[in-house]
Amino acid sequence: MTSETGAPPPLHRQLEAEIRARIASGRWRPGTSLPSEASLSTEFGVSRGTVRQALTGLRDEGLLFGGRGRRPIVRSGAKSQPFSTFLSFTEWARSQGLNPGQRTLEVARREAGAEACCALGLSDGTQVVDILRLRLLDGEPAMLERSSFVLDVGRLIFDFDAESGSIFEFLGRRGVALDRAHHTIDAVAASTADAQLLGIQGGSPLLRERRTTYDTSGRPVEYSDDRYLPTLTNFSIENRVGRAAPLVRHRPS
Amino acid sequence: MTSETGAPPPLHRQLEAEIRARIASGRWRPGTSLPSEASLSTEFGVSRGTVRQALTGLRDEGLLFGGRGRRPIVRSGAKSQPFSTFLSFTEWARSQGLNPGQRTLEVARREAGAEACCALGLSDGTQVVDILRLRLLDGEPAMLERSSFVLDVGRLIFDFDAESGSIFEFLGRRGVALDRAHHTIDAVAASTADAQLLGIQGGSPLLRERRTTYDTSGRPVEYSDDRYLPTLTNFSIENRVGRAAPLVRHRPS
C-alpha cells in the first residue's frame, strides 16, 4: 500500500483489486476466461464503464488478454506490481518473499553532480542531499543505490533511520506526495568501487536504472543511479498493439 | 504505421494523433497547458469520454501530466513510440533519423533451443526457424538479434529479402496479426562470438532484451534475444502512481 490517506479508493480500483485477488487465489485460473463484462457489472452492481476501467488496468499489466468477441483470458505466469512497489526496493523485496537489507554508506549534503543537476533541473552548484546505500537480498549484495534529493526533501532524510528500510515510505508519511517517475535502463561495466562493494570482479556487467522522481506539482525531487547485479534482478514489461509503447528505445544523449 | 488495413481508426485514436501532432509541431509547447477537456470536446465535436480516452493514452506515454483541478501540462522533452516502432528496429531507427542496416548472418530451420522452446511453449525437439542478424545504425554495429519463429510463421521468412529491413512489417503484409509482446531486460557480458560480431572487447557489458511476441489468438509466435551496445541504445519508461507499474522488477527464475 501507498501511504494514501483518507477517502476510500474509487469503485474501479476496488473492483480491480477484487479481480486481482480472485486470480491470485486461484478462483479464476490462468488460461480460463473471465465472466463477461456484462455479468461482472451485474455481479458487482456497477456500470459496464466502471468494469471496463478496472479491466483496462489489468490488461495493461498483462494479467488479462484477448478481446473483440472473446471473453478476456487470464494470462499464465502473470505478475504485477503497483507503483509504490516498483519505487521501493524494500517493498518490492518483501512482496517477492525476499528479505531486504541495506548498509547506508554515506549521507551527505553537497553540490549536485552534473547528472543529478541536469535531471533535477537545478542551476550549477546547487546543493542536494546525496545518499549511498548498498542494498541486500537475503543478506547478499544485490544493488548499489546513489540517490540525490533536492534540499528541502533531503533535509527530512537526516531524521530518517536509514537502516529501517524505505526512504519513500518515510517521505510519504512526512507529506511528500510522489506522483511519477522516469526510468532509463542500460548496462555498464562495474567500476572498481562498484565491484568492491558488490563483491564481484571489476568490469562485470551491471544493469543500471537511472530514475528521476517527480512530486504531484511536477517538480523533480530525486535523481538516482541504481546498479543491479543482473544475476539477482532484471526488469520486464508488457507491450500491446494499439496502445502507445510505455517502454521506449532511445539513443543516449 | 502498422499494416492495419480497412476500417478507419476510431475517433479517440484520431484525436490522440491530432493532439500528438500539435505538440510535435510546436503549436502546443512543453510546459504549457492544454485546453480543458470540455473545450477539446466541443472543438472536435466528440463527447468528453472520447477526449478522455485520447488523453489517457498520452498520459501513459508521459507526454502529458497533471490533473485534479489543473489542466493537463505538456511534458518537456517527451518522446513516444507506437507499438510497431518499438517492435521493429528498422522503423525505430528511421523515426530517430538514423539509418538502419543489417547483415543477415544465418537463416536456419532446426530444433528450438531450450530458451526458445520454453518461451514459445513448444515441446522438446520441435523445429523452428532461427534467424541471426547484426543490426547497424548509420553503418556501425549496434545490436545482435537472435530470433526463433514458430515453423508456420518462420516458413514465410524464407520468402523474405532479409536485407530489405523489417521482418515484422513483412509478416504483417502476409497476414500475421501480432498483438502483444513481453520483454525481459538485463545485462550480460559479451561472449567471444558477440564481441567479434559487434567489434568490441569480450566481456564488455551488453544490454539484453529477451522478447516473446504473441499473435491475436494469444499464441507465442517469436522469441528473440537481442543484445545492444549500451553506448548506442538504451530503454526508458514512464511510471505513474495509481496506475499499476507497466515495468516490473523480477528475480530471474
Next chain:
DNA sequence: GAGTGGTCTAGACCACGAT
C-alpha cells in the same frame, strides 16, 4: 466560487468470434 479533471451511470451501435 468557478473551473477542472476524476468518477460513474445508462444506454446505444458496431465488428467481431463462436455456433
Next chain:
DNA sequence: TCGTGGTCTAGACCACTCG
C-alpha cells in the same frame, strides 16, 4: 445468429486547484 468486447454519447456529482 447471438454474445462479446470496442466505441461513443449525454449527463451527473464530486474533490480538487486556483484566484
